[in-house]
Amino acid sequence: MASSIENNNEKLTLKSSDGEEFLVEKHVALQSTLLQNMLDSDCSSADVIPLPKIDARTLALVLGYCKKHADASSSKQGELNSFDSEFLKDMDMGALFNLVLAANFMEIKGLLDIAAQKIADTIKDKPHQEVREIFHVENDYTPEEEAAVREENRWAFEGFP
Amino acid sequence: MYMPLPCLCWNQEQNVSQCEDRISELPSNLISQILSSLPTKNAVATSVLSTRWKQFWTLVTSLDFDDMLLLQHRSSNKDALQTSFIISPIYRVLDRVSGLDKVRLKCWQKYDVSHVKAWVVAIVKYHLKELDLFIPVKCCTDYVVARDLFSCKTLVILKLGTEFMLDIPVSICLPSLKILHLDRVKFSDDDSIKRLLLGCPVLDELNMNECGGKDILRVIHISAPVLTKLRYCKEYGLETEVSECMTVIDTPALLYLELIDHAAAEGYLVKNLPHIIKADIGVQYDRTRSKSLIDLLMGISKVQSLHLYNEIPEAVPKLDSELPTFHNLTSLVLGAGYVLRKWWLRFLEKSPCLESLVFKEGDWFDESNGYGWDEDVDKDGDEDNNKDNVPSCLLLNLKEIKFVDIELNAVDLRMVEYFLNNAEVLEKLTIEISESIGDG
Numbered sequence: 001m002a003s004s005i006e007n008n009n010e011k012l013t014l015k016s017s018d019g020e021e022f023l024v025e026k027h028v029a030l031q032s033t034l035l036q037n038m039l040d041s042d043c044s045s046a047d048v049i050p051l052p053k054i055d056a057r058t059l060a061l062v063l064g065y066c067k068k069h070a071d072a073s074s075s076k077q078g079e080l081n082s083f084d085s086e087f088l089k090d091m092d093m094g095a096l097f098n099l100v101l102a103a104n105f106m107e108i109k110g111l112l113d114i115a116a117q118k119i120a121d122t123i124k125d126k127p128h129q130e131v132r133e134i135f136h137v138e139n140d141y142t143p144e145e146e147a148a149v150r151e152e153n154r155w156a157f158e159g160f161p
Numbered sequence: 162m163y164m165p166l167p168c169l170c171w172n173q174e175q176n177v178s179q180c181e182d183r184i185s186e187l188p189s190n191l192i193s194q195i196l197s198s199l200p201t202k203n204a205v206a207t208s209v210l211s212t213r214w215k216q217f218w219t220l221v222t223s224l225d226f227d228d229m230l231l232l233q234h235r236s237s238n239k240d241a242l243q244t245s246f247i248i249s250p251i252y253r254v255l256d257r258v259s260g261l262d263k264v265r266l267k268c269w270q271k272y273d274v275s276h277v278k279a280w281v282v283a284i285v286k287y288h289l290k291e292l293d294l295f296i297p298v299k300c301c302t303d304y305v306v307a308r309d310l311f312s313c314k315t316l317v318i319l320k321l322g323t324e325f326m327l328d329i330p331v332s333i334c335l336p337s338l339k340i341l342h343l344d345r346v347k348f349s350d351d352d353s354i355k356r357l358l359l360g361c362p363v364l365d366e367l368n369m370n371e372c373g374g375k376d377i378l379r380v381i382h383i384s385a386p387v388l389t390k391l392r393y394c395k396e397y398g399l400e401t402e403v404s405e406c407m408t409v410i411d412t413p414a415l416l417y418l419e420l421i422d423h424a425a426a427e428g429y430l431v432k433n434l435p436h437i438i439k440a441d442i443g444v445q446y447d448r449t450r451s452k453s454l455i456d457l458l459m460g461i462s463k464v465q466s467l468h469l470y471n472e473i474p475e476a477v478p479k480l481d482s483e484l485p486t487f488h489n490l491t492s493l494v495l496g497a498g499y500v501l502r503k504w505w506l507r508f509l510e511k512s513p514c515l516e517s518l519v520f521k522e523g524d525w526f527d528e529s530n531g532y533g534w535d536e537d538v539d540k541d542g543d544e545d546n547n548k549d550n551v552p553s554c555l556l557l558n559l560k561e562i563k564f565v566d567i568e569l570n571a572v573d574l575r576m577v578e579y580f581l582n583n584a585e586v587l588e589k590l591t592i593e594i595s596e597s598i599g600d601g
Contacts, residue, residue, distance in 0.1 A: 097183045104191055116191065119184070120198035128209050135184040137210045149209050155231060155250045156205035 012039075013048045014063075020056035021048065024063060031066035033107035053105055058098040065111050084110075088118045093134065185213050193220035197263075200225045201254060223263040226251060228270055248276060252283070261287035268296040274325065277305050285309040290337075293320040295344065304328040304349070311335065311360065321346055322370075329353040333360025342368040350374065355382040366390040384411040391415055395422035410434075410460070418461065420444050428453030431460025439466040443496075455483045465489045470496025470521070487512045491558075494519040502576070509552035509559075516554075519563040555584045563591045 010026040012035075029035045038049065051059060065087060072080050088096065100115040123131055132139055141149065150157050187195075196204040196218055204218045231250065251266075264284050277296050284292065286309070298305070304326045310319075311333045319335070321327065322344030329348060338361045348354060351374070358364065364385050371394055383391065391412060409430045410418075419441040420429065429444070440461045444454070454471070461467070462485040490512040499505050499520075509515065562580050580590065 094183070097187075100191060101187070104188065112194070116194045117198050120195045123195070123207065124199055124203050128206070131207075132210055136180050136182045137185055137214070138182065139210065140212050141209075145212070146209060149215060153205050153208065153250075153253070156202050157209070158231070 014059065015048050015050045016054055016056040016059045017052050018055050020059075022056075022059060022063060025067075025070075028063065028067045028070045031070050031108055031110075033109070035106065051102075051106070054102045055098065058095070058102050061095070061099055062102050062106065062108065062111065066108065069110060084114050088114060091118075093122075185211065189220055192217050193222060197221045197223035200227060200230055202226075202230055202250075205250075205254065219257045219259070221258055222260055223265075224254060224258070224261060225265045227267045229267075251280065255283055261289060263291040264289060265291075265293040266296060267293070271297045271299045274298050274300060274305055277325065278307070281305070281307045281310055285313055288315040289313065290315055291318040292316060293318070295320070295322045296325070297323055298325045311357075320344070327353075329357050331356070333357055335361045337363065339363060339365045341366070342370070343372050344370045346372050348372065348374050348378070351378050351380050351382070355384065358383065358385050361385070362387075364388055368392040370394045378406050381406060381408045382411070383409065386412075387414045388412045389414055389416045391417070392419040393421070394419075418442075420457075429457045429460070431457055434461060435463060437461055437464045440464045441468040441470075443470045445471050455485075459485045462487055463489055466492040468494040468496070468521075469499060470494075471498050484508070484511050488514065490515055492517045492519075494521055496521050506552070509554055513553050514558055516558050517561045517563075518559060519565055521565045551583045555580075557586065559584050560586060560588045561591075562587065562589070563593070565591075565593050 011023050012026060012029055014022045014024055014029070014035075016022070026039070029039070035049070054062070068083050069080065072083075088099075091099070096115060096118060100112065100119065103111040103115055122134060126134075131137070139146070184192075184195075196207065199207075201221070201224045204221050208215050208218055261284075264287075266280065277294070277298060280296075281294070285307075292310075292313075305328065307327070308330045310316075311330055312335075314334065314336055316335055317337050318340040319338060320340075320342040322342075324345045324347075326347045326349065327343075333356060341361065341364060354369075354372075358367075365388060367383070367385065367388055367390070369383075369392070383393070391410070393408070393410075395406075395408075407428065407430065409432075411433050413433045414436065415434050416436055416438045418434070418437060418439070420443065422444040442457065442461070444457065464487065467487070467490055484507055487508075491514055493508060493512060493515055495505055495508065495518075499508070505520075509518070562584065577590070577592075580587065
């Protein structure tokens with residue numbers, strides 16, 4: 001693990017929306033393009049960086065992901081892949097949305113990709129009523145409107161109830 | 162007392178309720194990414210969720226059509242259905258989306274070449290990064306002309322198939338292309354492949370699976386300056402016919418090579434592979450053209466990890482006099498063709514740094530092949546008792562020997578005995594019996 005840490009053992013402090021502070025090694029923080037850009041500009045690493053949109057629980061998850069990916073050597077791709085698939089397993093929908101928004105805000109592409117894919121997999125091949133229930137989407141179509149939408153792209157609804 | 166509630170709050174601290182519709186509130190780039198990760202059919206079908214979702218699917222930047230998915234609920238696969246249920250959705254969707262990065266079109270039915278041409282023209286005008294077309298055509302002697310495709314400056318990944326004639330224009334400009342897969346594509350002449358590769362200056366990975374020519378190609382020239390991965394599987398010829406085609410591989414940056422050829426005749430001219438790490442070679446030579454195998458092995462002699470699973474041509478007289486020394490080879494996997502002791506022993510002699518040796522494939526101990534202990538070597542006297550004749554890798558480096566996926570009762574104990582007697586630094590000998598009976 002130590003081998004991939006750069007010669008400077010710099011750390012920086014991130015502050016979650018609910019006020020919790022996280023001390024993070026710089027090479028871990030660099031997994032985030034947002035933080036990378038901040039550090040590249042004149043932002044000093046001594047400052048506390050506030051992340052007003054991310055709560056402590058989500059930030060802890062995000063930093064866990066970043067640490068694993070920052071510390072793994074490139075030859076351990078297989079290990080990272082299994083870490084990724086375990087990482088989101090059994091995560092509830094609320095946590096998953098917090099995570100995808102955090103990854104989007106902090107610009108962590110790998111995390112964003114797996115979280116978005118997980119949401120897509122939840123939609124895939126499910127009847128629409130079930131998708132609505134899982135995501136609490138309220139169907140505000142009138143029956144006539146809904147029928148018109150189905151008719152407009154009839155090919156896409158073949159095989160779906 | 163626990164009362165089942167219609168919805169439960171997952172995080173009371175923040176008072177964020179699980180029953181909120183959070184997906185509809187996501188920023189549009191996330192909605193786009195989620196819908197782009199779905200087959201296009203599923204993405205379009207989300208329009209029925211609610212009025213807000215009616216247009217969300219048009220944000221997709223990736224299209225993924227599979228005609229199996231579109232046809233599976235139809236009772237009949239007649240042409241008329243194909244037209245209305247596959248071709249028209251593609252155009253409808255293309256009509257509505259604004260920007261595309263990636264298009265995948267996977268077909269199982271056969272289509273007219275004219276459709277393929279039209280799709281390529283319709284798709285290429287988006288500045289795509291990735292295009293994957295797998296479409297069997299009805300009449301495979303018609304050319305697919307795709308000039309626009311071969312001047313697409315943004316394209317990074319291009320996968321094309323299958324079973325159609327591809328017209329390669331004189332001038333090709335694919336300056337960003339890193340990955341090229343061609344599956345059973347036919348070219349009009351020898352020069353096409355060379356011309357295509359010349360137009361891909363940064364190509365990193367090439368996979369040519371059973372590609373061929375309109376007529377028989379004489380020379381296939383694979384020349385690419387920065388290519389690191391090459392998989393080349395030769396077209397199946399007629400069973401009796403041995404292809405007269407010569408394949409020239411000139412790729413100075415290559416790290417990984419996989420060659421599969423069921424009937425090589427003129428063979429392979431492999432040059433310029435100073436950095437090669439791993440090679441998988443399954444090339445069956447015509448019995449009379451043994452020199453070609455030696456030439457091929459010469460070309461890859463700098464390799465570190467080698468898997469050989471061809472048959473040795475009978476006409477190879479004495480491998481030991483012509484076989485190159487594999488100075489960097491640490492890992493060797495030998496398949497069915499190397500069953501005879503005179504073959505594998507030669508390889509051990511020429512691989513001084515070998516650390517790991519694997520004998521693989523269940524059928525190779527077949528009695529008709531002769532066992533792993535051929536008699537003609539035994540005639541040389543009791544060399545087994547003389548350590549001077551033991552390959553140096555056995556004395557110094559070989560730590561692991563494995564017999565993988567072999568039949569029970571087929572392990573030649575004389576071989577095992579030989580290794581146990583002579584491999585001085587052996588740490589592990591594994592015998593894996595097929596049908597998962599267990600380790601030995």
